[in-house]
Amino acid sequence: xxxxxxxxxxxxxxxxxxxxxxxxxxxxxxxxxxxxxxxxxxxxxxxxxxxxxxxxxxxxxxxxxxxxxxxxxxxxxxxxxxxxxxxxxxxxxxxxxxxxxxxxxxxxxxxxxxxxxxxxxxxxxxxxxxxxxxxxxxxxxxxxxxxxxxxxxxxxxxxxxxxxxxxxxxxxxxxxxxxxxxxxxxxxxxxxxxxxxxxxxxxxxxxxxxxxxxxxxxxxxxxxxxxxxxxxxxxxxxxxxxxxxxxxxxxxxxxxxxxxxxxxxxxxxxxxxxxxxxxxxxxxxxxxxxxxxxxxxxxxxxxxxxxxxxxxxxxxxxxxxxxx
Numbered sequence: 001x002x003x004x005x006x007x008x009x010x011x012x013x014x015x016x017x018x019x020x021x022x023x024x025x026x027x028x029x030x031x032x033x034x035x036x037x038x039x040x041x042x043x044x045x046x047x048x049x050x051x052x053x054x055x056x057x058x059x060x061x062x063x064x065x066x067x068x069x070x071x072x073x074x075x076x077x078x079x080x081x082x083x084x085x086x087x088x089x090x091x092x093x094x095x096x097x098x099x100x101x102x103x104x105x106x107x108x109x110x111x112x113x114x115x116x117x118x119x120x121x122x123x124x125x126x127x128x129x130x131x132x133x134x135x136x137x138x139x140x141x142x143x144x145x146x147x148x149x150x151x152x153x154x155x156x157x158x159x160x161x162x163x164x165x166x167x168x169x170x171x172x173x174x175x176x177x178x179x180x181x182x183x184x185x186x187x188x189x190x191x192x193x194x195x196x197x198x199x200x201x202x203x204x205x206x207x208x209x210x211x212x213x214x215x216x217x218x219x220x221x222x223x224x225x226x227x228x229x230x231x232x233x234x235x236x237x238x239x240x241x242x243x244x245x246x247x248x249x250x251x252x253x254x255x256x257x258x259x260x261x262x263x264x265x266x267x268x269x270x271x272x273x274x275x276x277x278x279x280x281x282x283x284x285x286x287x288x289x290x291x292x293x294x295x296x297x298x299x300x301x302x303x304x305x306x307x308x309x310x311x312x313x314x315x316x317x318x319x320x321x322x323x324x
Contacts (some may be wrong), residue, residue, distance in 0.1 A: 002018070006017045027074045032068065037322045059091045063091060065093035090104050094304055127159045130264075133278065140165070142167075144170065144200065144224060152238075169189070177272070210233070228257050279284075299322055
């Protein structure tokens with residue numbers, strides 16, 4: 001097998017495309033022949049030693065991938081050789097093969113595309129947990145999605161629409177705004193040129209969005225929060241912009257608003273039953289055509305450095321896939 005090996009998490013430049021022995025699954029594991037892996041923002045942070053979860057060295061990055069089970073370890077009952085599966089919350093995806101804990105592997109429903117499966121659980125799971133679980137989004141409410149053209153943002157647009165919400169998508173260029181409208185956004189805001197607070201006031205007739213989905217952080221956070229509706233819910237997803245914003249505590253007081261943290265990985269670990277229920281609903285929405293991963297581009301697995309560079313340029317719309 002071949003894999004991208006990280007011996008020293010100082011950045012993408014330190015990764016090595018290396019030939020390794022193909023492992024045999026241990027007790028409770030399965031070995032997967034990887035079809036595709038998606039590139040998520042935490043994958044970039046992990047190889048820079050900036051993510052909250054730090055795998056022991058050396059490790060193979062890549063936390064989300066799809067493929068076919070090629071071997072099953074003792075004690076595994078819900079998977080068999082030949083099953084089409086998706087794996088989440090693990091390392092090892094940027095390779096041709098991986099042995100992973102079977103508890104983190106999901107068999108795919110019939111007809112679920114393997115490319116889509118590699119770009120589904122992390123972003124759609126995060127956005128479903130955020131909007132449906134943490135924000136208790138109701139039909140008819142208005143959702144603002146910041147960074148709406150990215151992986152989790154594009155998933156959030158589709159999930160909010162599937163839940164019957166009105167969606168305002170904010171993205172950093174007109175090209176990205178057009179992409180968001182194609183996903184179903186009702187209104188778009190070009191955050192590189194529009195005054196966000198004024199645009200939100202205009203788009204909501206002064207009421208403000210009921211739910212704000214923020215995977216970006218940075219300088220837009222305060223302007224967005226100042227525009228939130230009475231009893232609004234501000235979802236803290238992540239900080240793709242880099243800086244973690246500081247909030248004046250009088251703002252949630254004045255709006256009767258909530259600041260809601262969303263840590264999907266910990267949710268999966270602590271609440272596996274709720275996670276499975278959410279994924280079942282998402283699989284149903286996928287089968288019905290309500291949600292479909294938007295694939296920006298597909299690259300060979302050996303082109304990981306190019307894929308990281310494209311992600312770092314912030315030009316990606318949807319998800320990047322690396323395929324074997």
